[in-house]
Amino acid sequence: xxxxxxxxxxxxxxxxxxxxxxxxxxxxxxxxxxxxxxxxxxxxxxxxxxxxxxxxxxxxxxxxxxxxxxxxxxxxxxxxxxxxxxxxxxxxxxxxxxxxxxxxxxxxxxxxxxxxxxxxxxxxxxxxxxxxxxxxxxxxxxxxxxxxxxxxxxxxxxxxxxxxxxxxxxxxxxxxxxxxxxxxxxxxxxxxxxxxxxxxxxxxxxxxxxxxxxxxxxxxxxxxxxxxxxxxxxxxxxxxxxxxxxxxxxxxxxxxxxxxxxxxxxxxxxxxxxxxxxxxxxxxxxxxxxxxxxxxxxxxxxxxxxxxxxxxxxxxxxxxxxxxxxxxxxxxxxxxxxxxxxxxxxxxxxxxxxxxxxxxxxxxxxxxxxxxxxxxxxxxxxxxxxxxxxxxxxxxxxxxxxxxxxxxxxxxxxxxxxxxxxxxxxxxxxxxxxxxxxxxxxxxxxxxxxxxxxxxxxxxxxxxxxxx
Numbered sequence: 001x002x003x004x005x006x007x008x009x010x011x012x013x014x015x016x017x018x019x020x021x022x023x024x025x026x027x028x029x030x031x032x033x034x035x036x037x038x039x040x041x042x043x044x045x046x047x048x049x050x051x052x053x054x055x056x057x058x059x060x061x062x063x064x065x066x067x068x069x070x071x072x073x074x075x076x077x078x079x080x081x082x083x084x085x086x087x088x089x090x091x092x093x094x095x096x097x098x099x100x101x102x103x104x105x106x107x108x109x110x111x112x113x114x115x116x117x118x119x120x121x122x123x124x125x126x127x128x129x130x131x132x133x134x135x136x137x138x139x140x141x142x143x144x145x146x147x148x149x150x151x152x153x154x155x156x157x158x159x160x161x162x163x164x165x166x167x168x169x170x171x172x173x174x175x176x177x178x179x180x181x182x183x184x185x186x187x188x189x190x191x192x193x194x195x196x197x198x199x200x201x202x203x204x205x206x207x208x209x210x211x212x213x214x215x216x217x218x219x220x221x222x223x224x225x226x227x228x229x230x231x232x233x234x235x236x237x238x239x240x241x242x243x244x245x246x247x248x249x250x251x252x253x254x255x256x257x258x259x260x261x262x263x264x265x266x267x268x269x270x271x272x273x274x275x276x277x278x279x280x281x282x283x284x285x286x287x288x289x290x291x292x293x294x295x296x297x298x299x300x301x302x303x304x305x306x307x308x309x310x311x312x313x314x315x316x317x318x319x320x321x322x323x324x325x326x327x328x329x330x331x332x333x334x335x336x337x338x339x340x341x342x343x344x345x346x347x348x349x350x351x352x353x354x355x356x357x358x359x360x361x362x363x364x365x366x367x368x369x370x371x372x373x374x375x376x377x378x379x380x381x382x383x384x385x386x387x388x389x390x391x392x393x394x395x396x397x398x399x400x401x402x403x404x405x406x407x408x409x410x411x412x413x414x415x416x417x418x419x420x421x422x423x424x425x426x427x428x429x430x431x432x433x434x435x436x437x438x439x440x441x442x443x444x445x446x447x448x449x450x451x452x453x454x455x456x457x458x459x460x461x462x463x464x465x466x467x468x
Contacts, residue, residue, distance in 0.1 A: 002149040005304060009155065012308050013162040016178050016315055020166030023177030033171035033340050034327035035103050036245045042254035044180055045246050049085050049259025051179035052238050052320035054186060054266060055132070056139035056313045062267050063274025063290040069221050070212035071275070076222025078267035080229030082260035087230070087383075088239055089256025093249035094386055104328050105240045105382070112385030113392040120399070121382060122328055125235040128371040129328075130354055132236075133321045135368060137358030140314040146292060147303040147310075153359055159311060160355045163319040168344045172241055172327070175319045182316040183262075189309035190266070194273055196302050197294040201280060208279040224433040227440055228369070231376035234383070238324035325350050369426040377402030377439040381447045390447065391456025398447030405442025409434035 025032060040048070066074045095102065099111055105125055110118035140159055141152035166174045212218065233239065246252035274290035282293040295306055326347035381398035384390045410423025413434075424435045 005148045005150050005307065006154075008304060008308060009150070009158070009311055012311055013158060013315065016182065016319075017162050017166045019181055020170050020174030020178045020319070023173045024166075024170030025173060028171070028173075028340070030330070030340050030343060031101075031103070032173070033343055034323070034330060035241055036172045036176060038244070038247050039173070040176060040242070040245045040251065040255075041247055042251040042258065044176060045242055045251055045255025046258025046262065047183040048176050048179035048242060048320075049239065049255060050262045050266070051183040051186065051316035052175070053081065053085075053233070053259070053263055053317070054183075054313055055136045055317035056143060056310050057135065058267065058270050058313065059143070059291045059310060060139065060289065062271035063277065064288055065221070065225075066271035066274035067211055067278035067284060067288065067290040068213070070210065070218055072215075072218035073213065073221040073225065074268065074271040074275075076225040077229065077271065078264045079222075080226040081233070081267050082264040083226065083230045084233035084236070084239060085256040085260035085263065087234060088243060089253045089260070091383065092243040092246075092252045092256070095243055096246075096249060096252070098386065102244060103241070104237055105235060106237075106328055108240075108385065109382055112382075112390070113395045117382075117392060117395055121235075121378065124371070124374050124378065125237050125328055126325055128232055128235050128375060129237060129321050129325050130350070131367045131371050133318060133325075133351075133354045134357045136314045136317050136321075137355060138361060140310055141358065141361065143307065143310040146289075147295075147307045152361075155311070156358050157355065159314055159318060160351060160358075163315050163322060164348065164351055167319045167322045167326075168347050171340070171343070172245060172323050175238075175323050176242075176245065178319060179316060182312050186309060186312045186316065187266075189305055189312065190270070193295070193302060193306045193309055194269070197273070197298045198276070200298045201276070201294070204279060205281065208281075211275050211278045220433045221431070224431050224436055227376055227433075227436040228372040228431060231379040231436075231440070232368075232372040234379050235375045236324065237328040238320040241324060241327060322347055322351065366426050369431055370424075373406050373424060373426075373435055373439060374403075376436050377406055377443055380440065380444045384447055384451070387451065389451040389455035391451070391454075393454060394447050394450040394456070397450050398443045401446035402439040402443030405438035405440075406435045407438075408442070409438045 031037060062074060062077055065077055095108060099108060102108060106118045106122035109121040137156050137160060141156045144150050144155040145152045166178070213221070243252060246255060270291065273294055277284060277290035277293045282297065284290050284293050295302060326343050329346045329350070330343045378399040381395040385395070406424045407417070407420040409420070411417050411420025414420065414423065423432070426432070
């Protein structure tokens with residue numbers, strides 16, 4: 001059985017590599033390597049948004065939230081996962097118009113506020129995506145040990161190496177090509193695995209009740225997830241690349257709507273499986289894994305398609321992140337003359353520490369939450385860059401206020417700066433609303449006040465737009 005599982009996983013990864021390498025342009029310029037500029041239709045953009053956002057985390061987090069907190073918090077998670085695509089779909093055409101040759105969120109920040117803000121924004125984006133990469137590879141190792149006898153390290157290294165081959169050689173075009181197939185494959189496998197698992201479940205017990213937390217707690221968790229997930233994903237360079245990859249504004253808008261709607265449905269559906277596992281009183285495990293508790297009641301053969309589903313989920317997000325980190329590092333260097341070869345070397349170099357962290361089997365949830373909080377503290381000042389009154393002073397002050405706002409609730413509640421810092425670092429890996437709400441409100445308020453009090457004559461980007 002380990003040999004059959006290894007063969008099936010290897011075949012799936014080789015198919016992804018073939019699709020990615022077939023789409024590459026061997027002699028394309030650096031700009032095409034990191035943006036595939038104006039080349040993708042609405043369906044391709046939508047499926048790419050879906051595939052690149054659907055990592056192995058969907059097999060863990062949404063079912064757990066559904067099982068323990070209930071439908072309100074699950075709805076918050078689903079909205080937070082889909083809202084970034086809607087924001088980029090609405091905001092993207094203005095970015096394309098004002099920065100037609102742009103390549104990254106860092107370049108957008110520099111065009112609005114200058115190189116200092118660009119470096120900070122690029123650093124936050126790379127930190128978030130590195131955490132995302134480590135989490136995905138760690139997750140596939142855990143799933144492999146749970147569903148098969150294949151050594152987890154072999155699966156982790158296999159996924160990292162194969163995706164690295166086709167993203168290093170093919171760039172963004174390779175990631176976009178595989179995303180289309182991976183999106184349909186993960187939807188089909190998810191339907192198969194969920195359908196068979198539900199078919200084998202006994203009828204609901206008469207005393208079954210839908211999981212739910214007190215209304216206040218459920219709403220707090222929902223709002224926390226909306227803020228955290230939306231803010232963090234707006235710093236996902238892979239999504240920003242697709243702003244310029246879309247063939248026109250219409251394709252971007254429709255693709256973002258397709259990606260957001262499909263992500264919403266997938267998160268709600270898989271979270272509902274967690275609620276069903278809890279309602280059937282299945283042993284959810286410690287730590288709880290409701291989705292895999294359903295598989296325990298299913299036929300043994302279902303473990304193989306479930307593992308292929310997990311590998312597909314991880315590959316679809318990892319290849320996007322690999323190319324995104326490399327493109328951000330290249331674009332953020334301020335040297336447009338960097339070669340495709342340099343971009344490839346950056347991709348390989350950045351994967352070495354990520355794979356090493358993934359092989360340790362550590363929990364990265366706390367790092368994820370801290371990275372989310374950093375994103376929440378600066379997301380509003382960054383997105384306000386197209387407003388004529390916003391200048392570097394308002395942006396920097398807003399970002400600093402956001403960081404202070406994240407610490408202030410804990411400091412006030414527990415009577416000390418150290419306590420506030422500890423609360424903002426999420427001990428125990430438990431997401432709480434007040435740091436995120438404080439960060440978002442403080443950054444927004446201070447940015448707006450300073451922009452009205454001392455408006456910029458014109459930000460570079462707004463000036464360019466006004467001249468058109």
